[in-house]
Amino acid sequence: MSAGIISAQGLTKVYGGGTRALDGVTIDIEEGEWTSIVGPSGSGKTTLLNILSCLDSPTDGEVIIDGTTVTGLRQDDLTVFRKKNIGLIFQQYHMVPYLTALENVMMAQYFHSIVDEEEATDVLRGVGMGHRLQHLPRQLSGGEQQRVCIARALVNEPAILLADEPTGNLDQENGRIVLELIRSLQKEGRTIIMVTHNPEISQLGDRIIEIVDGKVRSDQRTREE
C-alpha cells in the first residue's frame, strides 16, 4: 500500500448551537483505498465527509490532503483545491435542472479549466450514459442522474472521490450499477471514501470506519492484506 493521501488529526466540529458533530476524529486514508464510513444518523459521518471534501472547515484539528494542509485555507483556496483533487457524488444527485446531462458535466469542466465537449461525452459514455447526452435531469431516472453525477465528478480526473450515500435514493439494480462504477474507479487507482448506512455496501470497501457521537468507534479492514 502506498503512502497516506488523507490525514485527519483530531478533527472537532462544533456548530453554532453548541452541537458537537465531531469530537477529536483522527483517521489516515491511504491512496487507492476504498473506505466506507458508517454510523447512525446524526453520528457526524456527513460532517466528516464535508470536511474531508473541503466543503466545510473543522473547528479544531488538521486535515492534510496529498501533502497540502487544507485547514486554514480561505474559501476560494479550498474551492480551487477541491476542483483539482476531489470529485463529489451526492445522495440527492444535485444537477442543474435546465442543463442537459452533457452540459452538467461540461459545467464542471468550465469551473475547473477548459470545456471539452468530446471529453465530457466520453466520460458520460464511460458511465453508460452515452445515449442520454441531451436529456434534461427531469427526463432521467434516479440511477441515470446519479451516473451523470459520477461522470461530472470524474471529468476533471480527481485522485479522490467522495460519495455521500450514492445509492441511497436508488433501486437495487441502479444501486448495483453505481457501485460497480465506483469499484471500477477504485481499480483505476482512485481513492474512494463513501458514507453509507447500508452494511452490505460498506463491506464493498477495503476498510470500514464507524463513527458514533462524533468519535471513531471502530476502524477495521474488511479483508486481510
Next chain:
Amino acid sequence: MLLRILGKSLARRRGRIAFAVISVVMGAAVITALLAVSMDVEQQVAADFRKYGANLVVVPQSDTIEVGFPGVTFGSVTEQGYIEEEDVWRIMRISWRTNILGFAPFLYSVVRADSETASQDVVLAGTYFDRDVEILDRYSSSDPEAITTGVSVINAWWLSKGKWIDRSDDYRSALVGVNVADKMGLEIGDTFTISFKTHGDGNMTTSEITVVGLVETGGNEDNQVLVNLQLAQDMTNRSGKVHTRQVDALCTGCPVDTFAEEIEGEIDYVEARTVKQLVSAEMSMLGKFEGMMAMVTMVAMAASVLGVTTTMTTSVIERQKEIGLMKSVGAERRKISLLFLSEAAVIGTIGGVLGFVAGVFLARSIGLSVFDTAVSTNILLLPVAIGISVAVAVGASILPVRRAQAVEPAVVLRGE
C-alpha cells in the same frame, strides 16, 4: 459555457426576468424621454424665448441734473445721450463674447410720413439688418475678424411679409410696422415719403422710400418704420450716433448679469440692462423642467433598482442549491458573481433597448403635450440608455450577488 448557462438560466425564468426587465424599461424610458426632451426642447424653448427679442439693451448713461435748492428738489432734467456707432464692435471683446448671437443698434426719430392715402407722424428706426461688423481689436487671435449681425439675425421672426433689406447701402427701402401699414394704406411695393425737420434751423430733409417688408412683433415695432441706420442718421443729422443697442446674448446656464457688467466695463459710457423678466422666465421654466427631470429620474431609477434587486434576490434564494452545486464542483466566488452580474447585464441591456424605444415615444408625447413641439429621435441616446440601464441592473445586483457568494455548499446540499 457561461453563455450557455446564462441563456438557459434566463430562458427558464422568463417570468421573473420579464419583471426585472420591465423595471429597467421604466427607468430607461423615463431617462431617455427626459434626456431627449431636455436636449431637444430645452434648445427649442431657448430659441422660442430668443424670438421675443434681445435680452440685453445697451443704452448711454444719462446725465441727470437735479433742479431745485438745497433741501428742496423740484425734479430732474435728463439729457438724452448717444452711443457712438464706431463703438458697436466693442461688445465682442467681453469674455462671454462667444455667447453673443448678435446685436443691432437703433437710432429713433419722429418723422412725418406721407403716403397716397394718409399723412401722420411715425417713429423712424434706423438699424442694421444684415451687416458684417468688423471687430477692430479682437479679444483673442482665434476670434473671427467680423460678425454678421443685425435685426434679421437677432429678430428673424419680426418679418411677417416681404423681405429684409439685405444691403447696408440701400437707402430707398423700408420695413413698415403692421400698424403703420394699416393706417397709411401701405403694401409691399408701395412708395411713400418721410420728412424730418431739424430743430433749430428748421431745415427739412425728405426721402422717398419703398416698402419691401412688413414687421409684426406685437410691440413698439408695429408702429415704426425701419430703415438702414445710415439713412436715419443722415436725415436727422446725427451721423455716427445710435440710441440703443439690442444684444441677443441669451443662453442657458450663462450669467446674463455678468454680460451686462462686462459690456459696461468695455464701453465706459453705457449701461447694459438685462431684460430680467424675460431671462428669469426662461431660466425659471428651464430650471423647473430640469428639477422635475431630476426628480422623476430618481424615482424611476429607484423603481428600477428595487425591481432588479427583488428579482435577483429571489433568484439567488431559489437557486441556492444550484449555487452550492457550482461551488462544490469548483466555482470560485468570482465565477458565481460573474454569472449573476452577467444576468444583470443582460437584463440591463434588454431593458435599455426597450426603454429607449419606449422613451422615444414618451419624449414625443411630452414634447407635444407639454411643450407643443415635436421631439426628434436622437440615436446617441441609445448607448446612453443601455449604459445607464446596465449600470443600474448591475449595481442593483450587488447585494444579491454577495448573498450568492455567501452560500455554503455543505449547508444547501445537505441530504434530506
